[in-house]
Amino acid sequence: MTGSNGRLRVDLGDRSYDIIVGDSLLASAGESIRTAAGNGRCWVVTDETVAGLYLDQVAASLSDSGFDVQSIILPPGESSKSFATVERIVNTVLDSGPERNSTLVALGGGVVGDVTGFAASIILRGVNFVQIPTTLLAQVDSSVGGKTGINTRHGKNLAGAFYQPRLVIADTGVLDTLPRRELLAGYAEIVKYGLIRDSGFFHWLERNGGAVIDGDRDARRYAVQASCTAKAAVVSEDERENGVRALLNFGHTFGHALEAETGFGAELLHGEAVSIGMVMAFELSEMMAFCPRTDVERVRQHFAVTGLPMTLPTAQGRRWDPATLIEHMGHDKKIRDGQVTFILARGIGDAFIARDIKPETVRRLLDGAVAA
């Protein structure tokens, strides 16, 4: 697979779709979208940052393929994942009289993808949706699987829809313009796939993770493709997260609590929070005697070498309170019958769903993390 562009399939019956992974795919985006979603009207939704870099190229490609293209440019950042933005996108599209075969293209990171997908799902009760993720995080995680949504004052992603795209175009070439901090945040989700179900891939990352981060094109393409393949397999098994899909939340229950505390902003990126959360999940797994210490150390070693964060950040004077973090977990949406779900690990590549964790145990772990 290394060395060439690839196409993989997310198998979901009549909602199946392809993910194309490779270099320099933006130039042929129009043709790919025309094949996957037909022709007609097309809206490219992006943010100001990405618009400056790639909007012209994508819009030109769509125009060349016969689409009537308009663009909607959002302010960058998490605050665009709101009811107000969805309403703005919906009304802007409706202003021009869309039809059911019209297409919304999300060009950007997770925020753009989530809010655009949600808008696409509700316009005329569903128009075509295409993802062109431009961050590593979005390429390996949020653009695949059909979760769309917005934040409310209660928390992140608490309103939204399961809505599958018609196509995902992951152009690994665009990662060259990504700041290193965002690259690392995306890399955390790549490591996750190794940690939860694929010790062989984790081993590959131990050898090649540095190359992925430093910009080796073949390594990047392989890592993105392997991650999408892993996610596609899980999503095909369990589209609406009734079972195995919960494994993808590895590190996320802790991570979301950290993000809730820091306001889902630049102080702590999602991938950074997940990175710290995955280390916490391994520590908790060891504390409860599920996982040997050697595996926890091997994880810590890889995180240290690649530069993934492992400890609660205090640089900006942030003080952490275990009780508050536990309260944030209580607002996590993956709650059933009042029980917070944790994903723990028996070792590298062997995660499982645990619903019966005592709050005291979590408290003990957090006390340790705060003191560290």
Added chain:
Amino acid sequence: MTGSNGRLRVDLGDRSYDIIVGDSLLASAGESIRTAAGNGRCWVVTDETVAGLYLDQVAASLSDSGFDVQSIILPPGESSKSFATVERIVNTVLDSGPERNSTLVALGGGVVGDVTGFAASIILRGVNFVQIPTTLLAQVDSSVGGKTGINTRHGKNLAGAFYQPRLVIADTGVLDTLPRRELLAGYAEIVKYGLIRDSGFFHWLERNGGAVIDGDRDARRYAVQASCTAKAAVVSEDERENGVRALLNFGHTFGHALEAETGFGAELLHGEAVSIGMVMAFELSEMMAFCPRTDVERVRQHFAVTGLPMTLPTAQGRRWDPATLIEHMGHDKKIRDGQVTFILARGIGDAFIARDIKPETVRRLLDGAVAA
């Protein structure tokens, strides 16, 4: 079937659900919902009018069955089908920390059902949804089939979701408190099922329509049950309206244009607009030599006897302009490749989808209708 309560199934794979039709079902609503949707937290969404009549009874029944019940009371009327209302419902529910097995119950007419279903579809990307329709129109049409949504400044139902309820409870006893005008508006949708696919049912209505409208309990129950059965069959065949489901729009392309012109308000109720639209569809069908005049006259005769509206209302000084009506049709969301879809009939009980109607033909029909 006449004479007893009944239960019928909408067959949609893992989204299948039951419709219960009968007298005095509100008293046992809690038990029925518990069986269909499990227990947990429950929000009853209703409007001020219905709240005064039935909220206490439904809330008590839910409480007795072990639900933790809260209520959300909306202003009555079409203006509640808005982004603002959805946001209000979503935030109110999120205020109390819902879980994925929480349930939203829509107690009311089509407006309450549509906006509550849409909110249920997006809270945590989907919580349980139950419909208790309290108007004849909602019982025989909008509560069955999973179309939810809101209006925007561009038109009706232009944003929403396909989201199936877990259960529909159609208590025909509540129709006793419904104003006669609303009863008739609902009756128009009952007649529709006969006109599009079931000449035998239309014949039954010719003999029993008066009894349905005047309040005969057995006749009402049978008419509601037959209508739900007809709609369930169509929806099971074609959930997302790619084919046969379009037949349910019989009379609606004209009807929506009339509603758009009158502002979707009390001047012309949805069912009244559909009633006029169905007569127009038959006249157009005859004009194009699809349908014999005898069938058109038989339809007109039944509408006249039961009091269904057939002509454009001018009582409030309204003046109708054919060109404006045609423009409204151009904004109908059931457009593909720029062509407005009409449902025409070869006769009573034999409707079909027609996409190639010339605007001049429609104009000629409307010129006649405006002059009438």
